[in-house]
Amino acid sequence: MSLQESYRDLINYEDDDPSAAIDPATYRAPDGDRLIHIAAFRGDAETVELLLAAGEDIDAIGDMGDTPAHYAAMGEHRQLFDLLLSRGADQSIENEFGIPVSSAWSGHRADGNENGKADGFPWPRIAFALSLIVAAIVASYYSTLLSMLLGVMGVTLFLPPREK
Numbered sequence: 001m002s003l004q005e006s007y008r009d010l011i012n013y014e015d016d017d018p019s020a021a022i023d024p025a026t027y028r029a030p031d032g033d034r035l036i037h038i039a040a041f042r043g044d045a046e047t048v049e050l051l052l053a054a055g056e057d058i059d060a061i062g063d064m065g066d067t068p069a070h071y072a073a074m075g076e077h078r079q080l081f082d083l084l085l086s087r088g089a090d091q092s093i094e095n096e097f098g099i100p101v102s103s104a105w106s107g108h109r110a111d112g113n114e115n116g117k118a119d120g121f122p123w124p125r126i127a128f129a130l131s132l133i134v135a136a137i138v139a140s141y142y143s144t145l146l147s148m149l150l151g152v153m154g155v156t157l158f159l160p161p162r163e164k
Helices: 035-042 045-053 068-074 078-086 123-152
Strands: none
Touching: 035 045, 035 068, 045 078, 068 078
């Protein structure tokens, strides 16, 4: 399977057709992430290796100042994190939160489990929980707004008519 097929879920920001296949060598999301960042977060060591062999910057700065090594740590991919360090990733680069690559794995168990994933800090679960909270807040806001608009129009929902 080609890189374009493997990452067909990505939006092509460079083409008039956003569903067109991406160019793996030049892909860049509006937030600054490149394909190497996405591959590192997903734990796709093969894609990371291919991109590095093609000349991709191992210390490429993406969204929030994160490098591929930061993304490997966020995705809980210890083996890929270690691979990036062994290939020369600069451990002193800090993201916008002041976290250097050398500390990106902190909060994770140093050994990881048999799949190379950490059993430590649950970043993906926290992100999912926060997205649910945001969705609930947005839904509540629009529900309140809809009720107010319908009230102005004299429409009531789920209430019996008033007795005179």
